[in-house]
Amino acid sequence: MAEQDADVLIAGAGSAGTYVAWRLAEKGHRCMVVERDALDSLGAQIGPFHMEESAFERYGIPPPEGDELLHRIEAMTLVSPGGRRLSFELPTLCMDKPSFHRRLHGYAREAGVELVRGEVVGPVLEDGLVRGLEIRLADCESALRARLVVDASGIEGAVRPRMPPGPWRENDPVTPGDTIFVYMETWADVEGALGPGVESYPRYIGWCAPGPGDTWIVGVGTGGSMDAARVRHRVLVDSLPFGGRVAGSTGGRIPYRRPPYSLVDDGLAVVGDAACMNKPFSGEGVTSGLAGCAILIEVADRALASGEIDRKALWAYNARYFRGQGAKFAYLTASMPALMGISPAELDFLFEVPGIMSEEAARRMQEEYEVSTSPGDALRALPHLAGGLLKGRLRPSTVARIAGSGMTAGSLRRLYERYPESPAGFHAWATRCDRYWMKANALKHGLFASM
Ligand SMILES: Cc1cc2nc3c(=O)[nH]c(=O)nc-3n(C[C@H](O)[C@H](O)[C@H](O)COP(=O)(O)OP(=O)(O)OC[C@H]3O[C@@H](n4cnc5c(N)ncnc54)[C@H](O)[C@@H]3O)c2cc1C
Known part of the structure; x- marks a missing residue:
């Protein structure tokens, strides 16, 4: 058998890929993560993001401190188009995404994970089995081999959509018709009738929440296109009883579709946004992606210990994910x-x-x-x-x-x-x-x- 560069090769150093690598390395497996973008600023295009506080204990991640933690929010209020309000307790942390990623990268490195800057071009296939990843580095292309490949490369998908078609796999990319387009603005000097925590506007799949410092984030998600998201944002903004100076804006795509029916193949597992594990009511995907990661880690650990990492050995990941969170999300x-x-x-x-x-x-x-x-x-x-x-x-x-x-x-x-x-x-x-x-x-x- 050809020599392996790692036990597990992971495409993408976002929250899903890094968490899987960290935990599998702690269990004694040699893990390598390949990330296309600069590690230090990963997540900067999103900036502030929200995670429910309970997730930290559930997934064994120390809670954020210092500059990473922007706000602790106690409650969420649902607001109807006519201004009816329904508040409920939901302790949520507003955090700086690049700082969160850097902390996860630190835990992963401490556990022995190798983080490599490079672009995954596609899978290395032998007789239809995934045996590694084709990588484009700064000055060359190379093939890395591993016993298990994990596609955690987000909505674009660096591995799953580049697999050849087959009866066990779906390689269709996430199309614009299966996408929620998010547009959000950071507002400074905000004045008017502001609630104390996160306000959610179900009509617009919109929200308003405290951002960095004294700023507020006002965002929407919508189907169609980024232009449609901007238009909808304007309609939401016009309906709000408060206003502010636009200090910045950003946007992005979130998958809104069912995951592939199987998250595994011979030598391959898919997780996080790459597997469309986002909350269908808000598009948030960090915590719901970690739910998939936690199952994959247990199943992969057992499969790696037992020998061949084929579809059968990884199948429990499918069954446990889809019977739990997967069924609710469906x-x-x-x-x-x-x-x-x-x-x-x-x-x-x-x-x-x-x-x-x-x-x-x-x-x-x-x-x-x-x-x-x-x-x-x-x-x-x-x-x-x-x-x-x-x-x-x-x-x-x-x-x-x-x-x-x-x-x-x-x-x-x-x-x-x-x-x-x-x-x-x-x-x-x-x-x-x-x-x-x-x-x-x-x-x-x-x-x-x-x-
Ligand atoms: C504007 C916006 C706001 C959001 N706010 C929230 C929020 O408040 N809370 C929340 O829970 N979720 C939020 N989300 C969703 C959340 O960002 C994603 O669900 C989450 O980041 C998914 O994590 P992931 O690790 O699966 O994928 P990603 O974070 O997308 O990580 C994938 C990684 O793979 C890398 N990659 C891609 N292709 C390649 C390649 N070919 N080779 C090597 N590396 C590659 C990417 O550079 C990236 O670093 C928001 C999304 C957007 C767009």
């Missing part, structure tokens, strides 16, 4: 577009309906990714919904769309909760899912095209 990804498409007046009406919008329901959605309506809540909501229909505050077509997409989403969730235990049942399972995703995607693509 439900939300399929059901959210129907909600995104309702009119501002209808959304305002839903904020009034008892049992639909409650503090507990809002918190569970953000923290546990659960849409929870108890039988009691549903009973309380029903007469109000019927009244809304009779008074014309809710269109029958809206109710039909929400109910239809809820049924599709529910079917998907149940299928994902029964993700095949082994590769044997995979193709039949994927065929059944296809039927439901076709329906869900038709609704999403129609909505995104109209944005």
Whole structure:
């Protein structure tokens, strides 16, 4: 067998790739991360970002201190288009992304990880098996070999979309139709009626939150294009009861689509944005990516110890991810577009309906990714919904769309909760899912095209 440059080669030194490398190195595996951009400023194009505080303990990452920690925020408030407010506790940290990345790189180096600056050009394949990565360095091209390759290269994908097609893999890139475009501005000298924490505007997939120093961040995410995001941002800004001087702006892309049905192949695993593990209601992907990483680390550690790193040895990563967070995200990804498409007046009406919008329901959605309506809540909501229909505050077509997409989403969730235990049942399972995703995607693509 040819000599290995590492046990595990990781494409991308963002939060997902670095976390996987750090933890696998701690377990005694030789890990090498290949990153295209300058390590010191990784994340600078985003700048401030948010992570729920509970994630640090869950994933064993020391909490941020000093300049990395910009603010600790206690609560989130959902604001309806007409100004109705619903606040709930959600301790969240606003942090400087480059500093967070540098700290993770430091932990990884201490554990023995080698971080290399270079561009991953694609996988090294032998008889269809992934055996390493083709790398472009400053002055040459080279092939690095490893027993396991991890694609953590973000939305563009340096490995998965460059795999040849095959019955076990999907190599389609994330298209603009499967993207949330984010545009955000940093405001200085802010004046007006500002809430104390994060304000979320579901109508715009928008938010406003404290940024570095005394600044505030006002952002939106939208389907369509970056131009559409800028236009929507302007509409949001015009509706806000406060204003400020624009001190900076930035933007980027977030995947909004189902992950590939399989996250593994012979010698390959995909994680983070590269595997579309983002929260479907906000597009945030750091914590939800770490959830995938934590499973991959355990499964890869066992597979590396046992010998050949084939699809079968890595399959538990698929099963555990998709039966847990993956099933919840499948439900939300399929059901959210129907909600995104309702009119501002209808959304305002839903904020009034008892049992639909409650503090507990809002918190569970953000923290546990659960849409929870108890039988009691549903009973309380029903007469109000019927009244809304009779008074014309809710269109029958809206109710039909929400109910239809809820049924599709529910079917998907149940299928994902029964993700095949082994590769044997995979193709039949994927065929059944296809039927439901076709329906869900038709609704999403129609909505995104109209944005
Ligand atoms: C404007 C904006 C604001 C956001 N705010 C938040 C937020 O507040 N909270 C939150 O949780 N999420 C937020 N997100 C989403 C979050 O940034 C991503 O979900 C998260 O960074 C994904 O981490 P990752 O490690 O999977 O991918 P990435 O962070 O994208 O890391 C991938 C790495 O791979 C490298 N790479 C790519 N191609 C190659 C190649 N060919 N060779 C070598 N290296 C390569 C990239 O340079 C990059 O460093 C935001 C996104 C945007 C665009």
